[in-house]
Amino acid sequence: MEVLGPKTITMTPPSCSAILTGSGDETGWGIPSVQTVLMSLPAFASGVSEALKIQGKNDVTVMGLAGDGGTFDIGLQALSGAIERGHKALFICYNNEAYMNTGNQRSSATTLGAATKTTPTGKKEVAKDIDFMLLHTPLAYQATASVANMKDLKRKIAKAAAKDGPSFIHIMTPCPSGWKFPTEQAIQVAKLAVKCGMWLQFEREDGKITINQKPTDWGAVSTYIGMQKRFNRINPETIASITEAAKKRYETLMKLGEIECL
Numbered sequence: 001m002e003v004l005g006p007k008t009i010t011m012t013p014p015s016c017s018a019i020l021t022g023s024g025d026e027t028g029w030g031i032p033s034v035q036t037v038l039m040s041l042p043a044f045a046s047g048v049s050e051a052l053k054i055q056g057k058n059d060v061t062v063m064g065l066a067g068d069g070g071t072f073d074i075g076l077q078a079l080s081g082a083i084e085r086g087h088k089a090l091f092i093c094y095n096n097e098a099y100m101n102t103g104n105q106r107s108s109a110t111t112l113g114a115a116t117k118t119t120p121t122g123k124k125e126v127a128k129d130i131d132f133m134l135l136h137t138p139l140a141y142q143a144t145a146s147v148a149n150m151k152d153l154k155r156k157i158a159k160a161a162a163k164d165g166p167s168f169i170h171i172m173t174p175c176p177s178g179w180k181f182p183t184e185q186a187i188q189v190a191k192l193a194v195k196c197g198m199w200l201q202f203e204r205e206d207g208k209i210t211i212n213q214k215p216t217d218w219g220a221v222s223t224y225i226g227m228q229k230r231f232n233r234i235n236p237e238t239i240a241s242i243t244e245a246a247k248k249r250y251e252t253l254m255k256l257g258e259i260e261c262l
């Protein structure tokens with residue numbers, strides 16, 4: 001909100017953030033806010049964005065804030081449609097890697113090997129790569145960001161809001177209760193994810209990908225995993241395959257940085 005200012009209309013689907021922020025007359029946002037249904041925040045945003053356009057209100061930002069469940073899974077179809085139609089709106093996904101508000105059920109964003117209520121022995125599937133999927137959509141601006149780097153996040157929000165089309169920012173948001181680590185380590189966990197390459201910081205603008213921060217220590221993947229009790233039952237082979245996949249993803253991103261994307 002510091003970046004977007006008061007001329008913003010926000011919406012949130014059911015999620016932890018909806019509980020924190022509220023909606024209508026009972027909201028902590030201090031600006032107009034709507035609580036949408038879980039499957040279609042981007043459809044709500046499309047409608048509000050078009051209404052503002054008809055009213056000639058070009059200086060109002062429409063910002064949707066959804067979790068990984070509301071973005072990767074249940075809201076994906078609506079997001080895909082809103083991007084394809086090109087509405088001016090900023091879609092922010094805070095990714096805590098599970099359906100946390102309802103008690104930590106796995107989502108398609110949950111990392112391989114992580115225990116959740118519905119994967120008590122560790123998730124068997126790799127996480128859906130929403131960033132790479134969205135590289136092939138006509139977003140006016142796309143970025144990843146981290147709660148451990150607020151300066152970078154604010155810069156990206158400002159850029160996204162200035163675009164005359166749909167933009168998407170994907171924020172890594174460690175969840176102490178769901179990932180099972182002490183709350184005071186949240187920023188440390190987020191920093192480590194970037195350092196070990198489990199989280200890639202990049203942006204796509206005008207068809208060009210820029211890597212904002214390079215992974216510096218692939219060996220720290222096991223430290224990152226070791227800090228979180230959700231990975232208590234993971235074996236060394238799975239850690240090795242997670243590390244390999246992270247390396248491959250970074251190599252692919254570097255190659256994509258050399259060519260023009262959509």
Ligand SMILES: Cc1ncc(C[n+]2csc(CCOP(=O)(O)OP(=O)(O)O)c2C)c(N)n1
Pocket residue numbers: 014015016017037038039066067068069070071074096098099100101102107
């Ligand atoms: C269609 C539909 N299915 C299920 C629910 C129940 N529900 C409410 S919040 C939530 C979790 C959302 O997870 P996510 O989007 O990752 O946000 P988080 O809770 O992790 O912040 C679920 C499943 C719902 N409200 N609507």
Ligand SMILES: [Mg+2]
Pocket residue numbers: 067068069095096097098099100
């Ligand atoms: Mg979530």
